[in-house]
Amino acid sequence: MTSIVDTIRSGNEPAQGLKPRSELTARELLREVGAVLRMSEAEAAKLGDIPVDPSEDQTMIINMGPQHPSTHGVLRLMLELQGETVLRCKPIIGYLHTGMEKQGEALTYMQGGTNVTRMDYLSPLNNELVFSMAVEQLLGIEGDIPERAVWIRMLMSELNRMASHLLFLATNGMDIGAVSMMIYGWREREEVLRFFQKVTGLRMNHNYIRPGGVAADLPAGWRDDVLELLDLIPPRLEEYDILMTGQPIWRERLQGVGVITPEEALALGATGPILRGTGVPWDLRRDQPYLRYPEMEFDVVVGSYGDAFDRYAIRLNEIRESMRIVRQILDHMPQGDYRIQNKKVTPPPRARIDESMEALIHHFKIFTEGFKVPEGEVYMAVESPRGEVGCYIASDGGPTPYRMHVRAPSFVNIQCLPHMMRGGLVADAVAVISSVDPVLGEVDR
Amino acid sequence: MSEATPEPADAPVDDTPEPPTLYGVPLSDSRGQRVLHPSREQYVALARTLLDETYTTCSDLTAVDYLTFMGRSLPAGVTAERFEVVVNLLSIERRERIRIRVQVPADDPSVPTLFDLYPGTEAMEREVYDMFGIAFTDHPDLTRILMPEDWEGHPLRKDYEQGRIPVQFSGDFASKGGDR
Numbered sequence: 001m002t003s004i005v006d007t008i009r010s011g012n013e014p015a016q017g018l019k020p021r022s023e024l025t026a027r028e029l030l031r032e033v034g035a036v037l038r039m040s041e042a043e044a045a046k047l048g049d050i051p052v053d054p055s056e057d058q059t060m061i062i063n064m065g066p067q068h069p070s071t072h073g074v075l076r077l078m079l080e081l082q083g084e085t086v087l088r089c090k091p092i093i094g095y096l097h098t099g100m101e102k103q104g105e106a107l108t109y110m111q112g113g114t115n116v117t118r119m120d121y122l123s124p125l126n127n128e129l130v131f132s133m134a135v136e137q138l139l140g141i142e143g144d145i146p147e148r149a150v151w152i153r154m155l156m157s158e159l160n161r162m163a164s165h166l167l168f169l170a171t172n173g174m175d176i177g178a179v180s181m182m183i184y185g186w187r188e189r190e191e192v193l194r195f196f197q198k199v200t201g202l203r204m205n206h207n208y209i210r211p212g213g214v215a216a217d218l219p220a221g222w223r224d225d226v227l228e229l230l231d232l233i234p235p236r237l238e239e240y241d242i243l244m245t246g247q248p249i250w251r252e253r254l255q256g257v258g259v260i261t262p263e264e265a266l267a268l269g270a271t272g273p274i275l276r277g278t279g280v281p282w283d284l285r286r287d288q289p290y291l292r293y294p295e296m297e298f299d300v301v302v303g304s305y306g307d308a309f310d311r312y313a314i315r316l317n318e319i320r321e322s323m324r325i326v327r328q329i330l331d332h333m334p335q336g337d338y339r340i341q342n343k344k345v346t347p348p349p350r351a352r353i354d355e356s357m358e359a360l361i362h363h364f365k366i367f368t369e370g371f372k373v374p375e376g377e378v379y380m381a382v383e384s385p386r387g388e389v390g391c392y393i394a395s396d397g398g399p400t401p402y403r404m405h406v407r408a409p410s411f412v413n414i415q416c417l418p419h420m421m422r423g424g425l426v427a428d429a430v431a432v433i434s435s436v437d438p439v440l441g442e443v444d445r
Numbered sequence: 446m447s448e449a450t451p452e453p454a455d456a457p458v459d460d461t462p463e464p465p466t467l468y469g470v471p472l473s474d475s476r477g478q479r480v481l482h483p484s485r486e487q488y489v490a491l492a493r494t495l496l497d498e499t500y501t502t503c504s505d506l507t508a509v510d511y512l513t514f515m516g517r518s519l520p521a522g523v524t525a526e527r528f529e530v531v532v533n534l535l536s537i538e539r540r541e542r543i544r545i546r547v548q549v550p551a552d553d554p555s556v557p558t559l560f561d562l563y564p565g566t567e568a569m570e571r572e573v574y575d576m577f578g579i580a581f582t583d584h585p586d587l588t589r590i591l592m593p594e595d596w597e598g599h600p601l602r603k604d605y606e607q608g609r610i611p612v613q614f615s616g617d618f619a620s621k622g623g624d625r
Contacts, residue, residue, distance in 0.1 A: 016588045094591040101576075102600055102607060137476050266501050266537070269565030280537065287540050375517065378476045379533050379544060381504070390505050392531060396514040403601075407505040407533070415568045444591055 018061055018078035018090045058082050066095050070175045070430040073440030077417070077429065084425050089418040093411075096444035104404035108370025109135050112404065113207040116391070119406055120442040121204055122167055125160040126384035127406070127442075128209040129153055133290065134380040134391040135211040138373045141340060148336040149213035154291045155226075155329045156199070156208065157382075158322045162233070163192040164385035165315040165322075168437045169240060172312060175434035176253050178244060188236050195225050212346045213339025226330060230323055237319060245313065254309035258420035258432035261306060268419065269412045272387025273314045274436065278306035284383035295332070296325050308435035315437075318385075344371050370399030386410055386437060408442040464521045468494050471520040480544045482523045488547050489557045495534055496562050500543060503563035505533040508549075508573045512603040519548075527551035528579055532559070532566075549579055558584040576601035 059082045065071040074095035080088040104115050116131040117124040136142040170185020193203040198219055200206035208215045244250045260270070262278040275282055283300040285293045301317045303310025339346045347366050348359035365371075375397045381390040387409030396402040413436050420432045465472045470491055471482040483491045509529045511517060519525055528549035535542050549556055558581040559566045570581040571590040578599035581587055589596060598605050 016590070016594050094589075094593070097591040099600060099607075106607060140476075267564050269503050269563070271504070282537055287537075288542075376475055377509075377531075379478060379505070379542070381542075388504060390533070392505065392507060392533070394509050396517070402511075402514055403509040405505075405507040405531075407507075411568065411572075412504075412565060415565065 016092055018080060018088060020061060059087060064429065066092075071433060072171065072438055075414070075433070075438065075440055075443070077433075079421075079426060079429065081426055084427070086421045086424050086426055086429065089421045089429075091414050091417050093414065093440070093443050096440045098445070100445045101403075101405055104401060106400060108399045109211055109373055109401065110366060110370050112401065113210050114205070116404075116406060117205045117207050118441065119408060119445055120384060120386065120389065120410070120439045122439050123160050123164045123384045123386070123389075124205050125153075125156045125209055126382060126389055128207065129157055130380050130382045130384075130389050130391045131393075131404075131406075132209050132211045133382065134378050134393045135373065137378045137380060138376055138393060138395055139211070139345065140374070141212070141342060141345065144340055144342070145213060146337040146340060147334045148217075149338050149340070150291050151329055151333050152214050152218060152338060153209055154293070154296075155326060155333070156196075156214075157291075158325045158329070159192055159195065159226075159229075161322045161385045162319050162326075163189045163196075165319045166192070168315050168385075169244075169312075172434045172437075173244065175430050176250065178250065181240070181243060184236065184240070184243075188233060191229060191232060195222075195229060198222070198225060210339070212342065213337070215339075217338040223330060223333075226326060230326060233319070233323065237316065240316065245316070251309065253431060254312060254435070255307055256305070257308045257424065257428045258435055259305065259307045260416055260420050264419055265306070265416070268416050270387070270416050271409055272383070272385070272413065273311045273318070274387065274413055274416060276301065276314055277303035277310035279304050284381060284388060288381070290380075290382055292332075296328050298322075298325050308431050311435045311437075315385075372397060372399050373401075381407070384409055386439065386442075387413060406442075406445060408445060410436075410438040410440070410442045411445075414438045414443055471522055473520045475544070478542065478544060480546055482520055482546050482548075485547055485549065485556060488545070489559065489562070491545065492532070492534075492559055492562050495543065495545075498536070499538040500534040500536045500541075502535040502537060503532060503559065503566050503569075504535045504542070505531075506559070506566045506569035506573065507531050508577045508579055508601075510577060510601065510603045512551075524548060528554055528577060530556050530573065530579065554578055555580040555582050557582050560584055575599065578602065 059080055061078055061080050063076060064079055065076040066074040076092040076095065078090045078092060079086050100115055100119060104112060107115055112131055113128050116127045120127050133142065136145065166185050166189040170182045170189070173181025173185065196206065197203050199222065200208040200215065260274065260278060262280050265275045265278045265280065279302050281300045281302050286300055298321045301314045301321060303314055343362045347363050352359040353363055373395045375395055377392065377394040379390055379392045381388045388407065389409055390407030392405040392407065393401045394403040417432065417436060421429055424432070467481060468491055470487055473480045473482065481491065509531060510527065511525065511529060512527055515525050517525060526548035528551065530547045530549055532545040533542060534545065547556060556579060558570055560570070567586065568590060570584055571588060573579050574581060574587055575589040575592050576599055592600065
């Protein structure tokens with residue numbers, strides 16, 4: 001038998017899709033089941049919970065997506081069905097691949113924010129945050145970021161978590177059939193985005209958090225806007241509770257669906273609400289703290305069954321925890337500079353350019369060539385609404401990253417889908433995808 | 446006393462700090478983060494040791510093509526090769542991370558898979574294969590994941606230039622002379 005390496009060298013690359021049973025030998029099938037389920041061959045053989053070898057005429061492989069309305073973008077699932085039961089499933093991704101990591105090697109550290117912010121377009125500020133923190137770590141200025149910038153970052157990151165989870169509630173409701181929820185979720189999210197627009201100028205893809213601080217100070221009246229948000233959202237969350245949490249149809253639809261155990265979640269590398277839903281209290285904000293999270297008082301919300309309902313309930317309650325953090329940030333927000341005054345990293349204030357030759361030179365250098373970052377490599381991770389978003393940057397001492405890799409939580413979490421769906425009903429597939437809350441822009445990058 | 450004097454003269458040679466190791470593998474420090482540099486032969490055994498040492502989660506697996514930056518600093522005893530596979534492991538119990546960097550030569554770009562230890566690496570290894578052309582031996586499903594099946598080349602390699610390749614989609618009817 002030729003090895004996979006030889007096959008690839010000969011130029012005959014295997015196809016991505018799920019192969020029909022007739023094209024596979026028993027061993028290959030077991031291996032594929034193992035691969036698709038992300039478990040070793042031996043474990044796959046031991047499962048035995050669903051018919052191991054149904055005859056070919058009893059099963060069928062269907063494609064769900066990439067244009068399916070419930071796949072949150074362009075996710076394609078190949079499902080092998082026996083009747084209504086899902087035997088095997090394989091997510092096929094890449095339809096939204098735009099080469100952002102390659103592009104990241106051509107953009108300077110100054111421009112990099114515009115690139116990473118477009119990956120997870122529902123929590124752009126967290127992506128910018130992790131990229132900026134990685135760059136600052138490489139520059140060795142991570143301890144010099146002004147206090148106000150740090151607190152602004154934390155405020156924006158928490159508000160972004162709220163916006164993202166509100167959108168999850170909307171889409172989750174829509175996928176399950178509570179269509180009115182879709183309107184409510186989008187409505188509340190819009191309120192948060194309106195605040196973002198006031199602060200950053202944009203509703204999404206802000207490029208607001210930059211290496212060295214943030215792009216601009218908070219506008220006048222920001223505190224009133226945030227307080228208004230904090231008054232507006234809690235009663236709405238109570239409404240969601242009445243509309244969904246206690247509702248028997250909603251519970252029937254989610255409880256016991258898409259179950260994953262803590263061991264599986266850890267082995268698969270799942271993070272965020274999926275991991276916490278299994279009862280593992282792992283939140284980077286608390287366990288590997290960054291910014292000023294150690295000074296904040298908040299709870300890490302965990303579930304106990306690892307099903308779709310737990311993941312829903314965790315996100316709903318994380319909005320409440322985020323609001324708790326935002327209230328504390330309002331009390332703590334210090335005065336001061338919003339970005340580091342390091343002329344090599346941050347552009348000079350506009351007024352200085354008119355009067356200082358040096359300032360003009362620095363401005364010109366930063367915006368044409370970019371600033372140089374010392375050799376080395378660094379991995380930073382922060383807790384995004386979807387889990388651990390990580391940024392690995394290798395620098396060769398030049399003004400652009402030598403390699404910029406983003407560890408996207410959705411990319412990893414989506415690999416749990418086959419595991420969650422195995423042996424379930426095809427009708428529950430929609431509920432399971434929705435409960436993972438993938439953002440395809442980040443899956444494919 | 447007089448016999449002892451030659452010793453300080455030798456000392457600078459002996460004083461060359463022994464390169465630090467962890468689990469028998471060269472250890473380096475990168476901006477306060479611990480990095481292990483195993484050879485390809487040590488790689489899986491090291492991962493197995495770390496798995497037993499409560500590093501139960503593989504949070505990230507990626508690669509870097511150092512074609513134009515071969516002069517990077519590596520600990521003594523590690524030869525720089527063109528590719529480098531970078532694995533970030535996480536211990537939830539200890540709240541620690543550790544990084545593994547494996548050197549992969551250009552003439553034989555293959556590494557053993559971590560799939561049996563960390564099933565979550567399955568998709569990440571496929572991504573690295575897709576983007577860098579590094580084959581993971583014994584990987585259960587080594588196919589392209591982000592690029593189309595019939596794509597030629599591996600985009601994140603440094604000799605794969607940006608913007609110089611014509612669009613090569615299989616549904617590109619115009620270039621095949623057909624009409625839609």
